[in-house]
Amino acid sequence: MDKRNIAIIMGGYSSEYDISIKSGNVVFNHLDASKYNLYRIIIAKNRWVCLDENGNEHPVNKANFSVEIGNKITFECVFNAIHGTPGEDGLMQAYFELLGIPQTSCGHYQAALTFNKRDLLSTMKPHGIRCAESYLLDKGDEIDEDAIVRKVGLPCFVKANKAGSSYGISKVYKKEDLASAIEKSFAEDDEIIIESFLDGTEVSVGVITYQSKVKVLPITEIVSENDFFDFEAKYEGKSQEITPARISKNKEEKVSEMAKKIYNILKLTGYSRSEFIFMGDEPYLLEVNTTPGLTEESILPKQAKAAGISLPELFESSITEALKT
Template sequence: MKNVAIIMGGYSSEYKISLTSGNVVYQNLDTSKFNLYRIHILKDKWVYVDDNDAEFPIDKNDFSTTVNGSKITFDVVFNAIHGTPGEDGLLQAYFELLNIPQTSCDYYQAALTFNKRDLLSVLKPYGIKTATSYYLNLGDPINETEILKIVGLPCFVKPNKSGSSFGISKVKSAEEFLPAIENAYKEDNEIIIESFLDGTEVSVGVINFKGETKVLPITEIVSENDFFDYEAKYLGKSQEITPARISEELKVKVETFAKKAYEVLKMKGFSRSEFIIVNGEPHMLEMNTVPGLTTESILPQQAREAGIALPELFENAITLALK
């Protein structure tokens, strides 16, 4: 039987959500087919956590652990870390150097998609529309009038490389602009300022399923808050409607762009892309390569709608990684 390390946690504000995702994976994989190990990768420690919550340190030299004198190595890694270092390429590169297969995309794709600015720049030539945007690096002079002339009000100020909507603000007046920039800089040293797209927000999972690129049913997101922020995402302040209430024509457009992005980028494993449809045209916001995997998360909802239960979804990811 293969030894599967399910990695969870991470170094970002999202680590708690990641622990939930990792535990859902742990509960849904078939223990008659795999030996499962929960590995917490946290800033202050990397540990294997057994069912009694006892902790055994991970040896970073070869990603192994020792339990009661016997050394355990892993055949494959199931990546459930949202944010750094699981979604930005750091761990992907580490496992590639150690020659251990893992379930998410490769390190370059992870780093590229984690950087919203670079992702959207790469996809633009393929006809994928985006919001009008302006970028700032920490220390850049901020010409408020010039920026607001380009993006208009209201606009969004976001960290360029962060997940789960931490550090995002919707700016409705010039007075709110600088505080929003300060807020975004708490999460990242690069920020992206985007024009407000007034339209229908949808989220679409694209996965490799049994060797084929599969677009999952689209979810429409109706936020009770001003936008799909952390509360809306994780504290139930939004309605997620799967399948989305959009025309067949729009559905085909969104699916086409989502699939094109996945294939152009040579993605593997799971992905979930966010679009806002304005005047019948999908505009891409971002792509997540380690989307939430809790039972309430969007990608698992979409898989269920497509008739794929969680055990099958997770086992497929491991099978493909081992190939």
């Protein structure tokens, strides 16, 4: 049987570029090269290129997503390892849907919806999913600090609405600090969301389609050494990520059921990782990631490992499911 050509896309246009390159290389190193012809493709604002085995760059033809390396190479499937835009917000998904090339993450609508925190939360509320109280701002809006504090209280979180890896996020304790936090978030996005502080146990729940079934992975508890689970806590070792989480059976069942419900309501495919905070026994949804980190240190691969799924199995299953579509 001929080996299938698989493109692993990485990079992107956002602050998460370097993390995505790392994720993409982990996928490249763990997929079985005896089963697939693997190609690393870097998607950047100023270039789309395919790396050959010597690291030389070959331009990608955007008209049909092909590349010339000696001869013309086309792809049967795309493994999406781009965090942030354009890989997590629906743009690449729509592009591949138009070209008829299967890809491993969810569809373009689901990606766009989950990437927009406020749209996601407003979609989930009618389904009984609890969320923090929030206040929304668009660039250019008048900033009424008293109204913000009345609505969400202090401390509160100021977040870029469409950004990942905790870029553009601040925890604000005093009304006087709101303006600078809002400015920081607007540096990442033209929409921001200000949320009430939920004081409880934070957990991350991975849900994947594996062997044709929706599977909830063992839950991870996030214990940050910093004031919250910020970039430093996520990527520079300033947090403990404990899998399985030290929570009661009741909480485990509740949050697993909720994460699976969200996956099914949204008709997600591929990987998702949903973040929750427990207030008492009730999980409150923070966000849903549809192209989560895939390095050895990332949460989802650790959860898969705890479920007895190796990285090669995890990555290969994603391609197998995409090729069924």
